[in-house]
Amino acid sequence: MEVGVRAEAYQEEGLNRHINSAFMTFEVLGDSGKPCTLPRIRPEPLEGERRFQEATARKKIRLDRKYIISRKQSEVPLSVPWDPRNQVYLSYNNVSALKMLAARKNWRLSTEKDKVRLYTLEQKSMLSFRVEAEVDVPAHRAFCLLAELSNRTSWDMHYKKCELIHGVDDDDFIYHVLQDFILLASRRKPCGHGDSYVIALRSVSLATHPPFEGYNRGEVLCAGFTILETNNNMSLISYYNQASPEVLPYISTDIAGLSSSFYHTFCSCSQYLSRNRQPVASEETRR
Template sequence: MDDIHFEHTISVGQVVNIRAKVNRAFNTSMEVGVQVSCEDLFTDRHWRVCHAYATFVTQRTNTGEKVTLKPVLPQTQREQVEYSVAAERRRVRMVHDDIIRDLLSHGSVQQVETAVDNAVAAEKTKVESVELVLPPHANHQVNTFGGQIMAWMVNVATIAASRLCQAHPTLRTIDMFTFRGPSQVGDRLLLRAIVNNAFKNSIEVGVRAEAYQEEGPNRHINSAFMIFEVLDDHRKPCTLPRIRPEPLEGERRFQEAVARKKIRLDRKYIISRTQGEVPLSVPWDPRNQVYLSYNNVSALKMLAARNNWRLSSEKDKVRLYTLELKSMLSFKVESEVDVPAHRAFCLLAEMSNRPNWDPHYRKCELIHRVDDDDFLYRVVTPSVRHGAVGSQTSAGQGEGILQDFILLASKRRPCSSGDPYVIALRSVSLPTHPPTEGYNRGEVLCAGFTILETKNNMSLISYYNQASPEVLPYISTDIAGLSSSFYHNFCSCSQYLTQNRLQLTAEEQTGQYQSTNMDTPTCDSLSVGLSGTQL
């Protein structure tokens, strides 16, 4: 179960509405999205309570064979968005524990303070309870409902939090957690809770659930971390007392709680940012790289999944689309090329060859290779402050006045058949690379390529870019049909891909080329001619 953040509470007499739908099925697992809302029958008021994602895994057959799930086919735009982004959420789940270990190993968490005045001893918050699993608590497979286990865990966690704050706490968040194993009817569930850490306005309570029979050892079936707040009469969080952890094991839980809080803040700041927030760039930090990468790829996937793109111009099967959303104008350039999708992906992901086909491309400097899929670049392009972008004189007039970008480039191969290759870009800020004199620092909110395999070993290449209001005048000539710079740049890109298609095939035959080990992804931008401040 992914993180659950409770936005509002539910009172007695109010109606709860729950909607669930399978977002995507992988080989042996599926993601289910759950939305919980509430309504007041007397005031006709509706509000959202929480939105969560649960992962279900298939069980093997009686003969031990794996059960392969049928694919889910999205029908609506919203379903397509959830389907596409589900793969990114899956990546985040798989590295969640590694992120916490990395934070702790680098010593970047709060140290335990043992001499805090009026600190409450953690052992005073301990709670232990035993529950018997009865038939009403189990499903048709005689396994205990996951929701029932969560409810019991919330009960003991609430008592533990109450012993610290001596008030009635409100549950705000349940951290991502995994059901490690099932429990059945007749099991006894031993539930233990203790306050791990107390921050200024919140409390983290750790809960451990073990199942056992009359004979046999205890089985660890789940652990969870729950965040509570105490609200005053004005519904504002109260200041809470500090906690004094137990030696060794308690200190470990204390520090891990700080790491989890850091992760929650990163997710809230990065993933939930809206397009209207300024600046567009978010600080790069190795500890938040997973969520920056998630946001980078998911933003491009959500932009590509929209179904209200409007065709603005077309020339020789190269199409320019636009999409207007409030103050944001997005554009898409799309065409089919006679190059296999994986070849096009590797060629566009090779940054060093960009000047071969993009006349507006000046310089690209690899700052840092994060991992096999994510890279940081500094890119230099002509500025749009001189001349009309797309005109033949714009490059000359802009000499000496350049624009640079610090970009996170994230590339993804298809997760399953029918998925596109993705090369996503967004701006980040680096303390080691501040804005410099002589360059205008530009920002990219969302841009990149999707490459989809089509019939006859061809590929459909789409370039996307979200343009900020400052650059709308510079791309209006292309959108209005007064210029065709988008066409010439895409033709140059297509020619580059086609020419290198045969060369790559020859290299592969001699064993000199391995498409699965590309180290450098693409930078953004089909062309500065389309948007001077976007790559």
């Protein structure tokens, strides 16, 4: 929560004079020492609503300063060169990085809307986020639909175009996404009962595909989906992203409470999965 402090100079006669204002943020800790979720605040009309919106805007500014301005991303590229001789190692690390991110215990609920939840995780100079919701689609079917990255243009407004560049093997593919990302997509089925389906994404560089003129090539360090089978043929779908400077401006508006685009995007994803819940005849034939 944010607490505002205003200092004024005053005298017996005349108006008080504003000297300075400051804003401090506090965390309320529970018995276990972990941050508590505060009750939702309904600001008072007019002046209260104005202060509430100003506090929300300051939260976004703090996020952007901390994770964009302070990070020297240009000194260390996030993408790794794609080398067919090293493809097993790169694919393994792609999947392993996402599993390790998903396994972290200190995720904090940032906001929730109609059972779509947005979590954040702060690690040194890195901010990660997780969006999750349960959908009425079997886990295997959701995995098949989401693993085909070119389908994402059907439900994600940020994916303007997505084309397959190279099929590495049956489970690893390289895609070109506008606005200019080169992504290695690695999909893995569960190893045992209770495990999740995994679709891991990370940036790679290809000499055959230099950056487009007029675009700033974006980079993704670690992103992707985990899909866990729940009761009654339903799935818990979680999307993860270690927010790079190209991605963070979009999500920081959601974390600060200025936007709910994460909710609308996930609803669009859920509707897409529901529409395609049953495989079409051509898919069954290929199997």
